[in-house]
Amino acid sequence: MSEIKKLATREGYGAGLIELGKKRNDLVVLDADLAAATKTGAFKKEFPENFVDCGIAEQNMMSIAAGLASTGKLVFASSFAMFAAGRAFEQVRNSIGYPHLPVKIGATHAGISVGEDGATHQCNEDIALMRTIPGMTIINPADANEAKAAVLAAAEIDGPVYLRFGRLAVPVFNPDDYKIEVGKGVKLVDGTDVAIIATGLLVNEALIAAEQLKNEGISAMVINIHTIKPLDREIVIEAAKKTGVVVVAEEHSVIGGLGSAVCETLAETVPTPVIRIGVEDTFGMSGPAAVLLEKYGLCASNIVAKAKDAVKLKK
């Protein structure tokens, strides 16, 4: 078997912007002094006239994005998730969300896999924050190809979109010409004993876990939820009905993210036991990303363990 290519989803963000830049001359990409890290730098090089660095002022950047969008421009505003969703939350809510302006927020360095920078930069709260804004679409791609597809899909949405990307290089399992349908989950593996509903870099871990579970005689379904809002309720409900028990895996706080969204959906429709894998109610810490992902249980081995726990809940 050949070596699996690894790329950070933020690379897909950069690639998607360049592809959009070739098609759309009304595109403006904003950044807040993080162009090298968010991967908007390559876009800046190729389309300097369509790029504006707002400096280290994310609140201003989000409202500037709103002003630009109000004139009909296609705007992507980029920063780290901590500052895009955290620091500028109220600008996103009031300048962008309330008037439902089609600003696309490119939030990179989400989650614990930021690594060495530690807790101040590890945003595990952004999905929870963004989910509460009416009309906000949230896409959390699983690999670089899905990230690029998400950028192109977001450009077509007439409303605000929060795009969540990671810093860490992760396996690319989707093909280069991959496309997404916003709001539609993707069943990657069918199964009958347990449904693993994953998002972001945990989708690939879920695939690995499903293989291991299969070897141990447990049939696990794997669903990739790239669009956290609006959630594909149908695929979640069907999975719960078929397997009777659900494990949700995400690189985000267990409070307010995909786990919460799945629980809310199932509690109101087909009450089903759910085990949530995510960052427990705690801050992160410095360390290599791979080590942290293991430490916080955001890995295939923990999905296997939790899937087994979940199957026991059925008995």
Next chain:
Amino acid sequence: MEKDFELQLKAFALKVRMGVIEGTYNAKAGHPGGSLSIADVLAWLYNKEMNIDPKNPKMSNRDRLVLSKGHAAPALYSALALKGFFPVEEIKKLRKPDEMLQGHPDMKHIPGVDMSTGSLGQGISCATGMALAAKKFNEDYRVYTILGDGEIQEGQVWEAAMFAAANKLDNLVALVDNNNLQIDGSVVDVCSPYPIDEKFAAFGWHVINIDAHDFAQIEAAYNEARTVKGKPTCIVAKSVKGKGVSFMENQVGWHGVAPNAEQYAMAMDELNAALAELEGK
């Protein structure tokens, strides 16, 4: 300025002030003080300065106004209604459930409102984004924004000020409604923003100091702004909170309180008398 035109502006401003009283009285809520202080500036912007078309509120090359001090919405709504963006009767339905005129400007539902505002500090950034769009895409519209003097305590205002100057947005004019009062008291006692003019100048803006209730000065300032190249303009407009309704003037208590029936009658009598005097001349 032609005498007749100045009289027209004065009459328009008085009618804006009546709308403020009418709206806040019927809503039993709202912000009359800071609405009354910008009535004259709005009269200039909507009758002379801005390229707008009430029949085509989304005209792509229109000049834009972002009311960064969004709580002065009653004044903006009155000006828009008087210009024919929507019926004047809407003013009486201000702040009522399921009605168009929200407590703060709502661009999604109100014709003529270019940006939803109300959370202080954000409007100037939105206006900056519009001005940036015009520059980037070679469009010739101008962008206007009105800030409160208390509002400029928000740090975001200075992020925008830095950005607008750095990007040479000479199509942007910010006016600071310097009525010297905010909810908790005098802006000096709360957290002094002074010297406002020197601060904006230090941020790279062209600055003009005027009296917010003198049409000749308002005209001169906005005309001067059109001649400034390579930098945005800030007009620091010394105003009287509650201007035009004598018992509200310079009274901090009228920041966010609506008049009762008796006060409504007094205010309308005073404004009607002023209008009659104006039209009698």
